[in-house]
Structure formats: C-alpha cells, structure tokens
Amino acid sequence: MTPLRLHDSMRRQKVAFEPLQPGKVGMYVCGPTPYAPAHIGHAYSAISFDTIRRALTFLGYDVTYVRNITDVEDKIIKAANEAGEDSMALAARFADDYNRDMARFGVMAPTVEPRVSTHIAQIIELIQKLVDNGSAYESEGDVYFDVETFKPYGALSGQSLDDLRAGASDRELVEKNKKSFADFALWKAAKPGEPFWESPWGKGRPGWHIECSAMTHTHLGDTFDIHGGGKDLIFPHHENEIAQSQGAYGTSTFARHWMHNGFLNFGGVKMSKSLGNVFGCGQIAEAVGGEALRFFCVKHHYRSPIDFEVEEVRSPDGTPIGVRFRSLEAADRDLEYFYVTLQKIDAFVAQGGDAGEGPTQGTDLVAKAKEALADDINSPKVMAALHEAATHANKLLAEGKGMDKQVRRRTIAQLGRDLRTVGNALGILQGDPRTYLHERRGRLVARKGVDVAKVEALLAERAAARATKDFARGDAIRGELTGLGVELLDTPQGTDWRVHDDAS
RNA sequence: GGAGCCAUAGCCAAGUGGUAAGGCAAUGGUCUGCAAAACCAUCAUUCCCCGGUUCAAAUCCGGGUGGCUCCUCCA
Secondary structure, eight states: OOOEEEEEETTTEEEEESSSSTTTTEEEOOOOOSSOOOBEEEEHHHHHHHHHHHHHHHHHHHHEEOOOBBBSSSSHHHHHHHTTOOOOHHHHHHHHHHHHHHHHTTTOOOOOBBBGGHHHHHHHHHHHHHHHHTTTEEEEEEEEHHHHHGTTTTTTTTTTTHHHHHHOOOOOOOOSSSSTTOOOEEEEEOOOOOBBOOOOSSEEHHHHHHHHHHHHHHOSSSEEEEEEGGGIIIIIIIIHHHHHHHHHOOOEEEEEEEEOOOOOOTEEEEOGGGGTTTOBBHHHHHHHOOOHHHHHHSSSTTTTOOOOEEEEOOOOOOOOEEEHHHHHHHHHHHHHHHHHHHHHHHHHHOOOOOOOOOOSOOOOOHHHHHHHHHTOOOHHHHHHHHHHHHHHHHHHHOOTTSSSHHHHHHHHHHHHHHHHHHHHHHHOOOOOHHHHHHHHHHHHHHHOOOOOOHHHHHHHHOOOOEEEEEEEHHHHHHHHHHTTTTTEETTEEEEEEEOOOOHH
C-alpha cells in the first residue's frame, strides 16, 4: 500500500496518515440539511469528499464512508411550515433530490447515510451522559453544553474563548438562559408547531451539532480516522462536535484526522443568496452536463478556494435571460478531448483485437496517479498524468513508426484501461464515449441554436457532391455549415459533425 | 476588534529549500483533395512588492500591498 500523507486541519500541516486498523479507513463527512433543492455549493463539497473517498479506495484502503442527513433542523421546520407540509416528509423529499443530483456528478452513495430522525435515542443517550458528568446543564427545557468545562475548546479553529467573547460582544449579548455566551444547545424544548420527541427534559428535539457526535459514535466508534466537511463548518460546528464527543468519551477520542475543503467562489466572492449567485444542480447539469462540474472540481486541489466564472446573458434590450458557466464550459471542452481519445482507443481495440500479455511502453499512469493521490490527494497532478497518457495514446494511434506492432497494440489497449481506472479514482471518464459526445453535441446545439435538420440536409448534399468529386461544391457547403457554427469531420467511415465550441 | 487563507504566463492551475508539472489560448509545422480532430515545436531567466536567512528561496523569516473567509444561517 502506498504510504499516504494528508493535510490535517488540527495540526495545520500534512502528516503521515495512519488508520486505526491497517488498510481500513473510517470516514465521516457532514452531509446536507435538506430543506431546498441542492445547489452547486453542496455539490462541490460532496464531490470533494467523494473524490477523497475514491482516491483512498484506489490507493488500496477499505473505506467506510458515513455521510449524514440532518433531517431535523430549524430551516427544515420553517420551510415545512411555510409550505404546509410535514417537516419529515419535506426533508425526505429534498434528501432524495439531493442524492439524485449528486449522482449526476458521479458522487457515490455513502456506505451509511444516517439521519437524525432515526438516531434520536442515541442522541438522548449522549446528552444524558454529558449532563451526568457535568458537561451540560438543563435550562427551561433546553440542554446546553457548558463550554467552560471543556478546556481544549477552540483548538481546531485556533480561537480562544476570550477571542470569541470579544467578537460576540460586538453583536449579540449573552442569552439569558445560558451560563455563558459560547454555550450551545444540545437539546431544544419544543415550541408549538414543531416536531418533537419525548426526552428526560421534556418534549423537544436535538440541537444542530449533537447529531454528528451521536452518529460518529454509533457508526464509527469513539475514535475514528477521518472527519471531513466544508471549511465553513470548522467553527462552530466541528469545534462543538469535538467538545461534545470528547466531553462524553474522553479527550483522546473522536477524529484522528480533520479534512476541510475550500470554498467555491464566484468572481472572488463567496456564493450567497443575497448576491444572487446560487445555482442549482439541475441548472448546471442541463447547461454543461454533470461530468463537466466533476471534471472542473478535480482539476483543482480540494483545499484551494475555487473560483467559478459565471456570465450573465442579456437579450438586446438588456433583460437578463440566462447565465453562461464559462469555467464549466472550458472543463467540458477539456473533457471532450478525453472522450474522443477513449472513443478512438475503443475503436482501435475492437478492430485490432487483444494483443495479449507482454511488454508495453510508457504505461506508468497508474503509478503516477497513486503517487500524486498519496500526497494529500493531489488530483490536479493526476490530471496532468491523464493528459500525458492520452497524448501518448493519440500519438500511437496516429502512427506506430519504429515500434513493435504487438507492443503498440498492447500499449494502446493498456492506456485505454488505465485512463478509465485512474478516471475512476477521480470520478470521471466512466461514461460511454459515444453517449457523452452525443449528449455534449445536444447541449451545444441547444446553446447555439443550431438547426439540426438543416445541417443534415446540407450534409447529405455535400456527400452527394463529393461522391461525384465535385469538391468545389463540397467546400462551398462546408463553408455554409461553418457559418452555421458546425464543423465537419471527414473520416474513412463517413462524415460526422460537431458544433464549433470556441468559448464565444 | 479577534482568527485564518490566498497572490505562479493572456487565462485556468500544480509545485512549500535544490534551480518553474499540466491544460486552455496563441504562433509555426506534420497529416488532409480542402478542413476538423490528432500529433510535433515555440510560448514564465521567473513565481504581488521590499528587506533578511542560506552555497541555494516561488518555497523559510520580517515588513508591506491587494483579494477572500470565519467569529451570524450558510457547503
């Protein structure tokens, strides 16, 4: 197994990764609170950790991947009340939507997907433990974690309680039923119209942070290997999880390794509803295809903030009529290169047959990918290796000069397999090339408003002209099609066409 | 006010002490009836600025400048 180094947010550096059990990884990632359709920010985080999970699997680890669904929460209750829908039903509906959307981006289903609503007993048990050992206290039907009892508080976010107190004084004063400003709710007393469960403290529901502590304990144990989530969750969510779990099970427990992914920004500014730059998963998938977003994500390192170029499209009178996802369109063009290459390799292999076992030349893609991923999941470096491998394959496909015939055949076939194997480690290149290319053309036809019937009529006319060696007429038709934004691809098997895509 | 992150070519983006991966775009070439695709070649004496440490710095240290995030719901 490749020795692995991962960045740890707690130690603030790359460190050797040593799982509790050799060869196995227990990993917990904070999942969504489903109260509205998933947006691109959800997708980015899900893709980042799915990539980490895939990479660890590729490196030979047996990964148990737990990603929760927070289906009991203020925002859900609010949305349900507004819609006149049962909050659990609403959460279940959006959770299904979320999973369907993530699948479009190649995100695998978690090994376990626990929900708050099915872990109430474990949550109450954990809160009781904290109350019993003096880490938490009841106040008017609420239960709060007493932050003063947990000395290491702030270690992950690098803030002291004094610093936080200074920040808090600017805005909000101490709530009257809490001992201290930093204390946070483990259990909230039910208000009218809210879902509730019976507890030793009366009817109520869990606070925001406690579910992750209960779920990690239930599914991965007191101590586990990796805890992940978006950078924004470091404070207070992850900080509070640490306090709860270590308050209950001891300060040497909980996550051995913290991983946080960078944020998605738009023109250097974070995404937020008030700025109007929140884009839905469906909108993205329709515009550029789900794999383009995936490809765009793995082109960047998971810890880097990632900037996303979006351009508003306006009609001649200035009315906004849509948006163009420039960065994703570029990623889709890049992706097309790989699928065109795979298609050519597939055709070659189908035609040339399998050359069997034996030597190959320049097939170190898998080794390079392992080395890159073992260094804190350096997916951009893997992308570079993928490009080199695809270039090599294209070179061999174009000409086999000076190379043993069998070696050439074996190498091309091996490169095809390796591109897919390494692609799988990043969650890309798993589709059928023909399907991808067909769908991509469909998207471009829609985006550029190409008249397909007209293109096909001109194509037929040109084929007839070329059959009689009337090249002048054929070239005239080519020119006409170019004017329509269509490129022709003459091959020995006939003429195919594609929509010209030059970022305009 | 407190905590932290980022700055690498026209653009995107790796690289955290040993002399700048990869991609897009661009230019020239090969191939092609002409094209497209593909391939080949060229493309950062230099990594925001100013000091310092070192035989050696994009990488470490100090000081600036610019951008961003968290401390409030946020992925």
